[in-house]
Amino acid sequence: MSEKKKKVGVFTFTCDEGCSIYMIEIFNKKLIEWLEKMDLEYFLSMKDRRDATEFDIAIVEGAITTERDLHEIKKVREMSKILIGMGNCTITGMPTCQRNNFTPEQTEAIKDDLEKFDFLEKCLPVKEVVHMDDEVPGCPMDEKKFIEVLEKYL
Numbered sequence: 001m002s003e004k005k006k007k008v009g010v011f012t013f014t015c016d017e018g019c020s021i022y023m024i025e026i027f028n029k030k031l032i033e034w035l036e037k038m039d040l041e042y043f044l045s046m047k048d049r050r051d052a053t054e055f056d057i058a059i060v061e062g063a064i065t066t067e068r069d070l071h072e073i074k075k076v077r078e079m080s081k082i083l084i085g086m087g088n089c090t091i092t093g094m095p096t097c098q099r100n101n102f103t104p105e106q107t108e109a110i111k112d113d114l115e116k117f118d119f120l121e122k123c124l125p126v127k128e129v130v131h132m133d134d135e136v137p138g139c140p141m142d143e144k145k146f147i148e149v150l151e152k153y154l
Ligand code: SF4
Pocket: 015, 016, 017, 018, 019, 020, 061, 062, 086, 087, 088, 089, 090, 094, 095, 096, 138, 139, 140, 141
């Protein structure tokens, strides 16, 4: 009997979505092969309904910048057996978290926007908020490493 397919979700937090765009490029080469082992249950760029309430693998990109991000990443962590951070934003927060390095004057200048959009005082890498089981560094992420990491869990 064939093994059960893994339920995979791709979740985007605050960023330019460069890693998920790059992932679609990788899908062009690998998705048909991977679909024998996984079902892509959620990926906003391709499918906007999230029916699944649990995932075998969550692939996450971006940094945690708002109260909403914070709530959502904790929920994704609870729903997922394995959580993979895709790209430097999830590992170090950069480049998305550049505002953490602003001078007090620069921070003061954006204070109203930070409040208006419920931004956290500090922008955080995913890794600092929840446990990541694995990570793919790079900006955008490294293709070879992404294939290696994802195939390890499929
Ligand atoms: S790591 Fe770079 S390419 Fe990936 S989401 Fe962050 S800014 Fe975009």
